[in-house]
Amino acid sequence: MVAHRLVRNLAGAVAVLATLLTVVFGLPALNRAVPTDRSLAGPRYDVGAGVTVAPPPGARVDASKTRPGSERATVMFLVGDVRYLIVVQPFDGPIGEAAEKLRTKIKATQGYQVTGNEGGIRTTGGLAGVAGGYTAPGRSGRYAVFLAGEHSIEVTVSGAQLELQRELAGIDGSISSITYGGDR
Amino acid sequence: MTVAGRSRRWRFSVRPTPRAARALKSLQLPAFWLLGLILLAGMARLLEILRADLARFPVATTSAIVLFALYAVPFWLFIASMDFLEREPPLLMATAFAWGGAVATTAAIPGTQALHDLVAKLISPAFAATWGSAIAGPTVEELLKALGVVMIVLVARKQINSVLDGMVYGALIGLGYQVVEDIVFAVNAVALRGQGDGVGPVVATFFLRGFLAGLWSHTLFTALAGAGIAWFVVRTDKPLWWRLGGLGLGLGLAWLTHFVWNSPLFADGLGSGAAGVLLGMLGKGLPALAMVLALLWVARHREAHYYVAQLARLQDPRIATPGELQIMGHGHLRADARRYGRARCGRAGERAVRGLQTAQARLAVELSRVDRIFPGDELLVHCRDEVLAQRQRLVDLGHPEAVVSPMRPAVPRVVVLGILFAVALFLLIWQAIRTMNAA
Numbered sequence: 001m002v003a004h005r006l007v008r009n010l011a012g013a014v015a016v017l018a019t020l021l022t023v024v025f026g027l028p029a030l031n032r033a034v035p036t037d038r039s040l041a042g043p044r045y046d047v048g049a050g051v052t053v054a055p056p057p058g059a060r061v062d063a064s065k066t067r068p069g070s071e072r073a074t075v076m077f078l079v080g081d082v083r084y085l086i087v088v089q090p091f092d093g094p095i096g097e098a099a100e101k102l103r104t105k106i107k108a109t110q111g112y113q114v115t116g117n118e119g120g121i122r123t124t125g126g127l128a129g130v131a132g133g134y135t136a137p138g139r140s141g142r143y144a145v146f147l148a149g150e151h152s153i154e155v156t157v158s159g160a161q162l163e164l165q166r167e168l169a170g171i172d173g174s175i176s177s178i179t180y181g182g183d184r
Numbered sequence: 185m186t187v188a189g190r191s192r193r194w195r196f197s198v199r200p201t202p203r204a205a206r207a208l209k210s211l212q213l214p215a216f217w218l219l220g221l222i223l224l225a226g227m228a229r230l231l232e233i234l235r236a237d238l239a240r241f242p243v244a245t246t247s248a249i250v251l252f253a254l255y256a257v258p259f260w261l262f263i264a265s266m267d268f269l270e271r272e273p274p275l276l277m278a279t280a281f282a283w284g285g286a287v288a289t290t291a292a293i294p295g296t297q298a299l300h301d302l303v304a305k306l307i308s309p310a311f312a313a314t315w316g317s318a319i320a321g322p323t324v325e326e327l328l329k330a331l332g333v334v335m336i337v338l339v340a341r342k343q344i345n346s347v348l349d350g351m352v353y354g355a356l357i358g359l360g361y362q363v364v365e366d367i368v369f370a371v372n373a374v375a376l377r378g379q380g381d382g383v384g385p386v387v388a389t390f391f392l393r394g395f396l397a398g399l400w401s402h403t404l405f406t407a408l409a410g411a412g413i414a415w416f417v418v419r420t421d422k423p424l425w426w427r428l429g430g431l432g433l434g435l436g437l438a439w440l441t442h443f444v445w446n447s448p449l450f451a452d453g454l455g456s457g458a459a460g461v462l463l464g465m466l467g468k469g470l471p472a473l474a475m476v477l478a479l480l481w482v483a484r485h486r487e488a489h490y491y492v493a494q495l496a497r498l499q500d501p502r503i504a505t506p507g508e509l510q511i512m513g514h515g516h517l518r519a520d521a522r523r524y525g526r527a528r529c530g531r532a533g534e535r536a537v538r539g540l541q542t543a544q545a546r547l548a549v550e551l552s553r554v555d556r557i558f559p560g561d562e563l564l565v566h567c568r569d570e571v572l573a574q575r576q577r578l579v580d581l582g583h584p585e586a587v588v589s590p591m592r593p594a595v596p597r598v599v600v601l602g603i604l605f606a607v608a609l610f611l612l613i614w615q616a617i618r619t620m621n622a623a
Contacts, residue, residue: 006214012338013215016331017222020287023295023324031298034305048313064301066309101379108240108375 036062036078044177048073049088049151054177056084056170077174079167082159084174091152098145098152099130106143106156112136114143121146125179127153140164142171148180198270198346198490199418200552215338219279222335226287230364233290237371241381248370248386255394256363259403263355266480267348268515269491269545276340280353283332284360284406288325289368292361295324314448322405322442325361329402330409330435332357337417346490347414348483350434351476354410358402365402366393396613400445400469404476409438411479441472462614488513494551495544503571504544507587512544516598517588524589529581537586540574547571 044052045061048068055061056079065076065085077084091098103114118132121144129146141158155178157164157171210216237245264277299320304312336353337344344350366389373385393401412434416427450464492512495504504512511517518541525537547567551557557564578584 006212009338010214012334013213013218016215016335016338017218019327019331020222020291023328024291025294027295027298027302027324031301031305034302036301036305061309063304063309063312066304067313068310069313101377104380105375 031064036064045075047075047086047088050149050181051086051088051151051153052179053086054174056167056174058170059084059174079171080159081163082157082167082171084171085154085156086178087154087156088151089154090150091147092150095128095130095145095147098147098154099132101152102143102145102154102156103132105154106134106141109136112141121175123178124176127178127180129153134158142168144175146178146180151180153178153180198487198552199420200345200549201342202553210339213339215335219335219339222287223279223282226290227282229290230286233368237368241371241374243381244374244383244386245367245371247383248367248389251386251390252363252366252370252394255366255390255398256359259359260356263352263359263403265515266355266484267352267487268518269488269512270345270349270549272349272352273340273343276336276343277352277356279339280332280336280356281360283335284329284357284362284402285364286360288328288332288357288361289364291328292325295328296320299324318443318447321446322439325402326405326409326435326438326442329354329357329361329406330413330438333406333410333413337413341417344414344417346418346483346487347411348480348487350410350412350414350417351407351480351483352410354413355403355407357410358404358406361406362398362402366390369393396465397445397469399609400441400472402442404472405438405442407476408441408479409435411483412436412438437475441475444468445472462610465613484515485513491545491548491552494548498551502575503547503568505585505587507585508540508544511586511588512541512548516596520588520592520597521586524592525578525583525586527589528583533578533581533583536574536577536581536583540571540578540586543567543571543574 043054045055046052046068049071051073053075055077059077059079062076062078062083065074067074071090073088075086077086099118106112106114112134113136114132114134116133118130121129121131123129123146127146127148129144131142131144134141134143136158138160139158140161141156141164143157144155146153146155155175157168159167234245234249260281264272297320300312300316303316303319333350333354344353370386370389370393373389374382377385412431415430415434419427419430422430445468447468450467492509495512496509498504508521511521521541522534522537525533527533529536547564547570550564550567554561554564575584578586
C-alpha cells in the first residue's frame with residue numbers, strides 16, 4: 001500500500017517534470033524545427049508604423065522576429081546569412097539622441113563594439129539620418145538611424161565579413177528605399 | 185438554517201488534515217526531492233538573469249527588486265489572512281511563492297517566446313503581433329503556474345483541505361510570478377530606453393504593472409487555477425466527471441481571464457480620453473476580480489461554517505457563546521469584536537478578544553481532526569484549556585463575551601471602507617492616466 005502510494009507520487013512528480021521540460025526545451029525545439037523564413041511578394045514591404053522598404057534582392061522575412069504594428073514595428077530580413085533588421089518606434093528627441101540610443105543598444109550585447117566615425121546618410125525619399133559600423137566576434141555590422149514624424153527608424157545589418165561585403169550593395173540600396181508615410 | 189444543518193450540508197467542503205499527518209513525512213516522497221531540485225534549478229537560473237541585469241544596470245535593478253519586494257508584502261498579508269481559521273504552513277506558502285517566482289518565470293521565458301514565434305510562423309507575423317501575447321502568455325504561463333499547485337498537492341496533499349487552500353497556494357504562486365516578471369520588465373524598460381542606469385523606467389513600470397494592472401494579474405489568474413485543482417483533490421465525494429469538470433473550469437477560467445487581459449480588445453480604451461482608457465481597463469480587469477472575490481467569499485464561508493460547526497457541537501458557552509459562533513466565520517465581524525473589546529477595556533481588551541478568537545480557531549481545527557472526542561485526548565484538552573484561559577482573561581476585564589457592539593452601525597464598516605477604497609483607487613488611476621496622456 002505504501003509502495004503503491006510512493007509509485008503514484010513518483011509518477012505524478014515525473015509528469016510535472018516532463019511537462020516542465022517540454023515547455024523549456026520541447027517548445028523551442030519545435031520552434032527551431034519549423035522553417036522561419038517566408039518569401040516576399042511585391043517590390044515593397046510594409047514594415048508598419050507608416051514605414052515601407054524595398055527588400056534587398058533574394059531577401060526572405062524571418063517571421064519569428066517580425067512584428068508589424070501601427071505604433072511600433074519590426075522586420076527582420078534574411079539575405080543569405082546576413083541579418084537586416086528595421087525597428088520603428090515612437091521617438092521625439094533629436095537625431096543625435098536616437099543614434100546614441102541605438103549605439104547603447106548595440107554595445108549592450110557582450111562583445112559588440114561600435115567602430116569608426118558616424119556619417120550622414122539620406123534615403124532617396126529624403127529622410128536624413130546617421131550611419132556607422134560595429135564589430136562583434138566573428139561578425140561585422142552596419143547601423144543607421146533616421147527620424148520620421150514622431151518615430152525613429154533603426155536599421156542594423158550584421159553578418160560574417162565576406163558575406164556582408166557580398167550583400168552590402170543590395171542592402172544599401174534597400175536602406176536608401178526606406179520611406180515614411182506617403183513619401184515614396 | 186442551524187449551525188448543525190450547515191455542518192451537514194458542507195461536510196464535504198473541507199477535508200481536515202489528519203492527526204497523523206506530519207511535515208517530516210514529506211521527506212519520504214519522491215515529489216519532495218524532485219521539487220527541491222526544480223526549485224534549485226529555477227533559483228540558479230533566476231540569479232543568473234538578475235546578476236546579468238545587476239551588472240548592466242545596478243541602480244535600476246536594485247530599485248526594481250526593492251520596490252516590487254515591498255509591493256508584494258500587502259498582497260502576501262492579504263492572501264495569508266484569507267484562511268484565518270486553518271492557517272497554511274509558512275514553509276509551504278514560501279515554497280508556492282518560490283515556484284511562481286523562480287521556476288514558472290524562468291521556464292516561461294523560452295516557452296512563451298517559442299510559442300509566440302510559432303504563431304508568427306504558422307499563421308502570420310501580423311497575427312502574432314496582435315494576438316501572440318494573448319495566446320502564448322496564458323497557454324504557457326498558466327500551465328507552468330498550475331504545475332506549482334500540483335507539486336504542492338504532491339508533497340503536502342493533506343494540507344489541501346478545501347477550495348480555499350487551493351486559492352491561497354495558487355494566489356501565492358501567481359504573486360511570486362508577478363513580482364519577478366515585473367522586476368524583469370522594469371529592467372527591460374531601462375534597457376529599451378537606452379539612456380543608461382536610471383530609475384525613471386523602473387518607477388513607470390512599477391506604476392503601470394504593479395498599480396494599474398496589479399489588481400487583476402497573475403495572483404488572480406492562478407487563484408482560479410488553484411481553486412479548480414483543490415476542487416478536484418478535495419471533493420472526492422463527487423463523481424469523477426464532476427471533479428474533472430471543476431478542474432477544467434478552474435484552469436479554463438485562469439486561461440480565459442489571462443487571455444482577455446493580454447488581448448488587444450479595448451487596448452486603446454472605450455471612448456476617448458482618460459475616462460475611455462480607464463473604462464477599457466476596468467472592463468477587462470473587473471470581471472476577473474469580481475469573479476475571484478465571489479469565489480473567495482463562497483469558499484471562505486463554506487470553510488468557516490464547517491469549522492464553526494465543530495465548536496457548536498460542543499454546546500458549551502464557555503468555549504463559544506451563540507453570539508461568538510455567529511461572528512466567527514466573518515473576518516469583518518471578528519475585527520468589529522476586537523474593536524468593541526478595545527472600546528470597552530482598552531488594548532488589553534482587544535488583545536484578549538484576539539487571543540480568544542485564535543484559541544477558538546485552533547480548537548475548532550483540532551476538533552475537525554478527530555471522529556470522536558475522548559476525555560483523555562491531551563491535544564484537545566490543551567486547546568480547550570487555552571480557550572478557557574482566554575475566556576477567563578475576558579471575564580477578569582469585565583467583558584466576558586467577544587461579540588460585536590450592539591451599537592454597531594447598520595452599514596458594516598467593511599462595506600464603507602471597501603467603497604471608499606474603490607472610489608479612491610478609481611480616482612487615482614484616472615488621474616494617473618490623465619497625467620500620462622498629458623505627458
